[in-house]
Amino acid sequence: MSELRKFLFDGLPVRGAVVRLTDAWQEVLRRRASNTTAGAYPVPVQSLLGEMTAAAVLMQSGIQFDGALVLQIFGDGPLKLAVVEVQSDLRVRATASLTGPVESGALLAELIDQNGQGRCAITLDPARKQPGQQPYQGVVALSDGEGQSFGRMAEVLQHYMRHSEQLDTVLVLAADAQVAAGLLIQRLPVKGEANLAGQGSEGEDTEQADTQGHNEDFNRIAHLASTLKREELLTLDIDTVLRRLFWEEGVLTFAPLTGESGPRFACTCSRERVAQMIRGLGVAEAESILSERENIEVGCEFCGQQYRFDAVDAAQIFAPPGSLPPGSQSVQ
Ligand SMILES: [Zn+2]
Numbered sequence: 001m002s003e004l005r006k007f008l009f010d011g012l013p014v015r016g017a018v019v020r021l022t023d024a025w026q027e028v029l030r031r032r033a034s035n036t037t038a039g040a041y042p043v044p045v046q047s048l049l050g051e052m053t054a055a056a057v058l059m060q061s062g063i064q065f066d067g068a069l070v071l072q073i074f075g076d077g078p079l080k081l082a083v084v085e086v087q088s089d090l091r092v093r094a095t096a097s098l099t100g101p102v103e104s105g106a107l108l109a110e111l112i113d114q115n116g117q118g119r120c121a122i123t124l125d126p127a128r129k130q131p132g133q134q135p136y137q138g139v140v141a142l143s144d145g146e147g148q149s150f151g152r153m154a155e156v157l158q159h160y161m162r163h164s165e166q167l168d169t170v171l172v173l174a175a176d177a178q179v180a181a182g183l184l185i186q187r188l189p190v191k192g193e194a195n196l197a198g199q200g201s202e203g204e205d206t207e208q209a210d211t212q213g214h215n216e217d218f219n220r221i222a223h224l225a226s227t228l229k230r231e232e233l234l235t236l237d238i239d240t241v242l243r244r245l246f247w248e249e250g251v252l253t254f255a256p257l258t259g260e261s262g263p264r265f266a267c268t269c270s271r272e273r274v275a276q277m278i279r280g281l282g283v284a285e286a287e288s289i290l291s292e293r294e295n296i297e298v299g300c301e302f303c304g305q306q307y308r309f310d311a312v313d314a315a316q317i318f319a320p321p322g323s324l325p326p327g328s329q330s331v332q
């Protein structure tokens with residue numbers, strides 16, 4: 001079963017988390033494979049999306065925030081877009097869309113950054129928005145300052161965390177057809193810094209944290225973390241990973257988050273939301289579709305659910321409030 005484990009290093013300004021998605025990740029892949037139009041992901045896209053999914057769970061687990069963390073990449077190449085959404089209660093969904101064939105063994109640059117146009121966006125979308133409130137969003141290139149493309153998602157996110165959020169971070173990510181897994185090690189933020197984890201972080205005692213990148217304890221633990229091989233991450237259980245890497249450190253682990261309190265596949269789509277989208281298209285566009293076919297059909301990219309609206313449903317969507325005959329139900 002999918003599991004997330006958070007941990008701290010006793011007395012040190014360093015925290016970590018390990019995630020191992022099994023059933024949740026397999027469900028993402030199963031739903032895609034059963035989509036007869038799009039079909040299963042090519043292996044390089046499967047790996048990339050799995051790594052992004054593990055990373056998004058790890059990032060969501062490190063912040064205290066009520067809403068969705070959305071991690072997405074878009075750019076130029078056969079992969080057009082990959083999106084992962086993790087709610088604060090760890091419900092997960094993910095999808096990717098392709099525009100052309102993918103070479104086996106293709107890395108990030110070949111997939112989505114062929115001309116340096118690729119971008120990674122991290123968005124915090126609050127569950128309850130204040131009027132006029134914009135979601136928090138950070139956007140970075142998929143290459144470093146010198147224009148050198150990053151080979152892997154972990155490098156993009158480490159770079160983002162260090163440079164945009166001032167959080168020293170080590171990430172190890174790996175995914176195959178069965179497992180999407182990741183390890184995150186992060187130096188606790190210095191008080192008052194404005195960043196993803198700057199508010200309400202678990203670290204109370206951050207006085208001892210010194211200048212970014214110059215913390216001996218963090219550097220030692222970061223080095224240990226970076227020795228973790230992707231193969232180990234895919235095959236070993238969480239306890240074994242932590243024991244192998246940090247047996248000389250005082251690791252304090254929190255209770256495992258699994259089952260209904262752990263990372264799990266769930267889609268937030270609904271008939272009401274699709275109705276709202278159709279309302280957004282406008283009555284003319286909806287009527288034009290219905291003049292050519294019986295239903296307006298909308299499929300959810302994340303879970304494969306098909307929503308159908310016939311002419312009667314559409315009339316309800318565009319009916320002014322209060323104009324419906326008694327006993328009929330408005331599609332809101
Ligand atoms: Zn859905």
